[in-house]
Amino acid sequence: MKKIVLLGAGIAIFFSSCVSQKKYAELEAKQKETQDLLNSATVKLNSCLESKSRLEADNQSLRSEKNALIDNMGNLTTLSKKGAENLEKSLESLREKDLRIQRLQDAMNKKDSVTLALVTSLKGVLGNLNDEDIEISVEKGVVFVSISDKLLFRSGSYTVTDRAKEVLGKVAKVVNNKPDFEFMVEGHTDNVPIKRPGIEDNWDLSVHRATAVVRILQNDFNVAPARMTAAGRSYYIPIDSNETASGRARNRRTRIVVLPKLDQFYGMIEDTMKDMSGK
Template sequence: MKKLVLLGAGVALLFSSCVSSKKYNDLAAKQKETEDLLNSATVKLNNCLSDKSSATARAQALQEQNDVLKANNQELINNMGNLTTLTQKGADNLERSLESLKEKDLKIQRLQDAITRKDSVTLALVTSLKGVLGNMNDDDIQINVEKGVVYVSISDKLLFGSGSTVVTKRAREVLGKVATVVKNKPDFEFMVEGHTDTDPIHTAAIKDNWDLSVLRATAVVRILQDDFGVDPKRMTAAGRSEYVPVADNDTAAGKAKNRRTRIVVLPKIDQFYNMIEQGMKDIK
């Protein structure tokens, strides 16, 4: 065994003696140079790989931005198309709205014309009534217009005796003049209203002020129909009792004002509508 060890050592010594020191140093330098080049190449490779990774990421980001821009562009194109459609629809809607407003304005104008015509007829009626009743005492008969309705109020003193439902002779003269006017105004109907004060009444024929107001109204209606030929279809008899006063009932003067019969002249609804329809035809 010792022989073998000695033999190996001898061979090694012999081999090392065969390579000169200069060559060894040259080989060592080349190896160092090669290692340096390898290290430099490795660093450059790593930098290239890093740059490639960054470039790939930027390219991906740019591609995503490009896709977003394409999508936005398409959406804008679609919205422009929708906007064009909406603008056209808006123009159509606006045109229809304007046409509707014109129609409404025209209807309002026609209605105003019809009301003007009705007011003209009402004014003619008031003028006629004041003409035939102008010589009567203003305290006994009053004519006024409220909201296009004509009211003729006749005092209880002129029409009836105290607590009576019998029309006086002097009142018949007044009713005859009223009948002459309303008979010439076929576009109107009228209602006869009886009104009382708050003094209670109770007789064999009259139970209370309701009865008294209604009976007085029907007495006036019958005279207009029977004595002066007023069409009964145009008349309505109504009693308001003591519940629509025009003055307080604390004084004799106030009670006298509340005891009255009122003739309310009303335009016929169908006649009024005919005026509107005629007004529409005139404008067309």
Template sequence: MRKIIPLSFVAILLMSSCVSKKKYTTLQDEQKETADKLSAAKLELASCLSDRESAKKEIEHLKSTNYQLLNNVSSLATLSQKGAENLERSLESIKEKDMRINSLNEAISKKDSVTLALVTSLKGVLGNINDEDIEISVEKGVVYVSLSDKLLFKSGSYYVSSRAKEVLGKVAKVVKNKPDMDLMVEGHTDNVSIKNTVLEDNWDLSVKRATSIVRILQDDFGVDPARMTAAGRSYYVPVSSNDSAEGRSLNRRTRIIILPKLDQFYGMIEEGMKEAEAK
């Protein structure tokens, strides 16, 4: 009986051991499966985390890009506003310059009209004098009446001839009707030296010829002396070569220069500017 009991116990133990091993194997399989699922879950979690980081970076990038775009839009709006302001200022500046140019053109047109009327008047009163020693010309808006010394003076003299006084009287009649014009009488000589008890040199001769003309215009024909200037140029502004008698004859001349008063000319410009601003 003692022998049977241990054998039975051993059998029970063996049976018990067999069941536990099977269960153990099953548990091992379950554990492996769980471990595999855990590993797969970990991998999926890592992938998700990686995707999340990538998504976060993409979001940050989009936020940054959006911020930059907003700044750019703001900058463009600011630039557009500044551009519009600059354009407006430029247009105002151009408009102002146009007004100045128009005013200047109007003043020049008025002056040109006066100059044209003056030339017409001079040619009208001197037209009946058929003499090659009288020349009327316009240079840069200034009227010149050029008289040769053959008409005005004897050789080396500054006394005006009676025939020249007739011409000067006709010129005086025109310029007296143009009180807004000034006169400069300009004497010229050739390069042949002159010196006597009265005249020091060609400078003296050219100046004395100019002052002789001015005195006649003032004393004989009533031209306002405040409008006149007497000037001598000696032989330093020739119109021809002094190497020939013909050239020297052309250089011996007196010019009556009739020009607008500068203050009145600028006054016309200022008046035009005021009218333009008022418009």
């Protein structure tokens, strides 16, 4: 009986031992599966964490770029506004310069119109004279009236002839009607040396002839002396060769240089500038 009990106990222990190993194997397999799942989940989690970090960095970068773009847009807006203001100022400056140029051009045109009227008047009163005796020309807005020596003076003299007084009277009539002009009377000679009582040399002769004409214009024809200048040029500004008789004859001349009154001309310019500054 005792053997039977021991045998039963052994069999129970044997079967009990077999069940535990099976369960252990199952548990071990389950544990391995769980560990594998855990490892896989850990890998995925780490990957997700890395992705999250990258996304956060990208998001931060995008935020920075967004802010930079917003700042740039603000700067561009400011620059555009300043650019528009500067452009408007430049255009306004150009308009003012154009207007100033136009007004100065108007002043020049006015002066040129007066000059043209003067030339027309002179040619009208002197047109019947021989072209060799008197020439009228305009250079750079200046009117020149050149009168030959033989028409004004006797040879080697500075005494004005009666015929010359007739010509000077016509010139005086024109210049008296043009108060916007001043003029200079220039005496010119040839290069033949001269020395006579009361005349030292060609310088002296040219000055005497210029002052003689100025006195006739002032005393006989009431030309205002303040408008006139007398100048002697001797033989140093020839218009022809002094090697020939005809050339020397051309060089012996009295030239009346008619000039616009510079103070009046500058006054027109100053008025223009004042008008511009008052805009």
